Amino acid sequence: MDKNEKINWDELGFEYIKTDYRYISTWKDGEWDDGKLTEDNMLTISEASTSLHYGQQCFEGLKAYRTKDGSIQLFRPNRNASRLNDSCKKLLMPQLPEEKFIDACMQVVKANERFVPPYGTGGTLYIRPFIIGVGNNIGVKAAPEYIFCVFCVPVGAYFKGGLAPVNFMISDYDRAAPFGTGQQKVGGNYAASMEPHKIAVERGFADCIYLDPATHTKIEEVGAANFFGITHDNKFVTPKSPSILPSITKYSLLQLAEEVLHLEVVEGDVFIDKIDEFKEAGACGTAAVITPIGGIEYENKLHVFHSETEVGPITRKLYDTLVGIQFGDIEGPEGWIYKVK
Structure with missing residues (x-):
């Protein structure tokens, strides 16, 4: 999204919008690297990645909220970190330290602060962390490498006309x-x-x-x-x-x-x-x-x-x-x- 383009907060739905930055970290040779923010929203992975063929991938969803005083807060991200690791354990993927998960989410929200909807609009900044198996592998087995990524998109109030059955x-x-x-x-x-x-x-x-x-x-x-x-x-x-x-x-x-x-x-x-x-x-x-x-x-x-x-x-x-x-x-x-x- 162009930096000079203004968002109509009242018309936000639940659609992908390219925000300014996302976080990416790679697991290789038994450890995660330090991770970094990037403006590039495209991933380049091997055609033989396990995430493409054998479903070795998992994800999370959480939100950042703008409060009345203009500050921003996350809701129980430690629980998302724990659930992500439960998914990783089930699919034989490397665990991610809780502090790394929370820090990555914090970095992404701070870097994309202009996309956090104003208080009172009902909108939020939806955060999508995920881990995928990558690298050259054609057999049904755990991947040799993994990517952990966090991106975000502003989303509108779910019930536009108020809570409804x-x-x-x-x-x-x-x-x-x-x-x-x-x-x-x-x-x-x-x-x-x-x-x-x-x-x-x-x-x-x-x-x-x-x-x-x-x-x-x-x-x-x-x-x-x-x-x-x-x-x-x-x-x-x-x-x-x-x-x-x-x-x-x-x-x-x-x-x-x-x-x-x-x-x-x-x-x-x-x-x-x-x-x-x-x-x-x-x-x-x-x-x-x-x-x-x-x-x-x-x-x-x-x-x-x-x-x-x-x-x-x-x-x-x-x-x-x-x-x-x-x-x-x-x-x-x-x-x-x-x-x-």
Whole structure:
């Protein structure tokens, strides 16, 4: 993006915009180099890279927020660093020191400060760290070299007209195998979700909901997000499974539900044939924070929770609390906020 070109913050969506700088570091001969910022947004890699052929790659997503006083902060980047390393461990890729991950994100945000949307617009600077296997390798084995990169793009408010419920349908497809890579943030899980997402959208739904791949009786993920429900007796319930990505947003909501809203919190099985136990439901993740679920279609019947048009009161309170912490309007639990200096 041209340095003299002005951004219309109100028209930002979730699209790629070339920002000024990104961070890149290479792992070779058993260690990571020091890393550096670069203006070049193109990677040159071997045609035989394992990331291209065998899916040896993983990524993360987090945001930088502009606060009311003009400062910038990150939300729990240490948890993203930990999850990235969990993915690396699963795919036999080298671990990345937490301090290197956080420092890289900080460098990228500071170097691209002009792209952090102003406070009050609802916009944020989305940060995408990733690690890919590179080098000359044609066999199905770990790569000889790796690239760690962090880039960022300014993104607009997810709900342009305010927080609003949407409907989902149950999918017959699986996004991940039992005890496969469902807990890791790897590209293969997302590739598997593209066809079922397309089917859901063509049928007029926001996305599809995946049931557990072993029995197809329990809710696991909502598109690329985690599920939660509020029971009629005010319990915050979210699925627990070895094939669910451990959402940082979800675990933040779990803590806030218990400590701020004083709800009983439960991680366990969420059976699809018992969704009438919930008076509210939502999907949660980095992009939207919370997407309220109006209804779920299952066996050709739409089960509506609180409303198809209005957000439930507990869902709204959770959303307002978490977003308030992220933008610096509410003090969050110790260790959640990292100031960019």
